[in-house]
Amino acid sequence: MAAHVTRIKGFADMFPPDSDAFLFLEETARRIFSRCGFVELRTPVLEYTDLFRRSIGEETDVVQKEMFTFPDRNDRLMTMRPEATAGVMRAYIEDARHTRESVSRLFTTGPMFRYERPQKGRMRQFHQLNCECLGSHSPYADADMIIMLMRFLREAGLTELTLKLNSLGCASCRPRFKEALVDYLKGLAGEGGLCEDCTRRMQTNPLRVLDCKQEGCRRLTDAAPRLLDYNCPDCRAHFDTVVRLLEAEKIPYELDHRLVRGLDYYCRTTFEVVSGNIGSQSAVAGGGRYDGLVKSLGGPDVPGVGFACGMERLALLLPERPAPRLDFYAVGMNEAGRDVCFSLAQRLREAGLTGEVHTGDGGFKSSMRQAGKSGARYCLIVGEDEAASGTVMVKNMDSGEQQAVPQSGVVEHLASTPGGIEHE
Incomplete structure (x- = not known):
């Protein structure tokens, strides 16, 4: 095999x-x-x-x-x-x-x-x-x-959800912050040290040290310099305006001095939305x-x-949402009935309804079991008598009630039935 x-x-x-x-x-x-x-x-x-x-x-x-x-x-x-x-x-x-x-x-x-x-x-x-x-x-x-x-x-x-905000400053003011941050990080050498990644980042991308998820590094950097304290007047005015506009629209937020983002191209406003309901990847x-x-x-x-x-x-x-439900499941009991069901399904779909045509093998009981498994609201049944008379047997799969309906009036019947279907 x-x-x-x-x-x-x-x-x-x-x-x-x-x-x-x-x-x-x-x-x-x-x-x-x-x-x-x-x-x-x-x-x-x-x-x-x-x-x-x-x-x-x-x-x-x-x-x-x-x-x-x-x-x-x-x-x-x-x-x-x-x-x-x-x-x-x-x-x-x-x-x-x-x-x-x-x-x-x-x-x-x-x-x-x-x-x-x-x-x-x-x-x-x-x-x-x-x-x-x-x-x-x-x-x-x-x-x-x-x-x-x-x-x-x-x-x-x-x-x-929690919205977190920070300002990374710009090319004019961020170098002063980086210098102050590196000086602070160098002073941690005798306090148990940073993790291997943060030791490397201190030389290559020191802002990322603030973003480390390891508890030891976070504890050591709690008192690190804060970006907002080093923003130049233009960057601070920019950030203050963003905050003022959010407050005017009643958008709650938290300031987060650790929010530096993981990519080099960010400046000034940076933001993140977090959830406490999905584990460590928040x-x-x-x-x-x-x-x-x-x-x-x-x-x-x-x-x-x-x-x-x-x-x-x-x-x-996402809150739990009900699964989409088919409007109809069409069962033809012989070749003529299958042809009627196939054609009827196309017209119903063009009218905005959703449904399937039974294409499996087996007899009537097997077909109806498949109709039940489909979860459709209605089963449309066309046998020899219905094909000859131009009707469809429409069965409400919730109540079990059924009645013969002219093939030309199936859409209107499904829409007018109590608890029926809204369609385009």
Whole structure:
């Protein structure tokens, strides 16, 4: 016997109800984001590796440890996208969007790939909803993006979430903070020391030390310098405006001096939405401002702000929703009845109803068992007599009641029955 072919560790198949949850999130996102002027962009899952090295940062954990990278047949390094923003920036530059619109509002959805230990809410192939607003320096753009994110989460039915905020400053004020932070971290050498990763980060990307999840490192850095204390006047005014706008819209938030994000391109406003209901991987969405990213990739000096939502984590938090239910299940008892059912099903679907035609073998009892298993509201039965008389036996699968209905009046009958079907 041939060996079974299995899926790769860290990659998941999604049948309903998981796929239904993803569809619901995508439909909700499209509805909310389009209200705010965002249009959908679809980018490739495969890009040249250099794009991510330049955008995410050579010394980040993502580039150093987590990317799926391989040479193609011409020995060019390719990478399965580990995040969406870099690809959006590349597409924005190549399409020269800045020459046609002063502000671009783009959203994407799709799979991302990172090689890390699979765990609840984070697989090696995971999915994100991603939004980018390019072309505005205004703090109003930041606040609008955050409010849109929180509205989307609320419309999806998610509760008990916490919005965390910080400001990373800019190229003018952040060097002073980095210097103060490194001096502080060097002073920890005699206090038990930082973990191996943080010792490396202290030299390459000291802000990431604040983001370490190890309890010992967090305890040692509790009294570390805080970014907001080192913001220049312009950065502080920008952040104060964002906070004022959120408060005016009654959006609750917490200031978090550890919130530095994992990618190098962020500046000024940074934010994250977390939940305490999904274990250690608590972040369900996050983002911020990245004013120099487009320029660093060879494009115009265009500011930007954006966020990403992890769909697997959002799906874990969704309130239980009833499974979609078929409107009808059609059973033909002979060849003539099957022909009638097949044609009738097409007309019912065109009218906006959902349903199946029985295509299995077996007799009447077997067909009705399948109708019951389908969960449909109604079973439509066409035997020899019904085919000859132009009628359909309509059985209410909840009450067991049934009656003969003209084939031409089935849609109206299903819609008019108490507790019946709403259709287009």
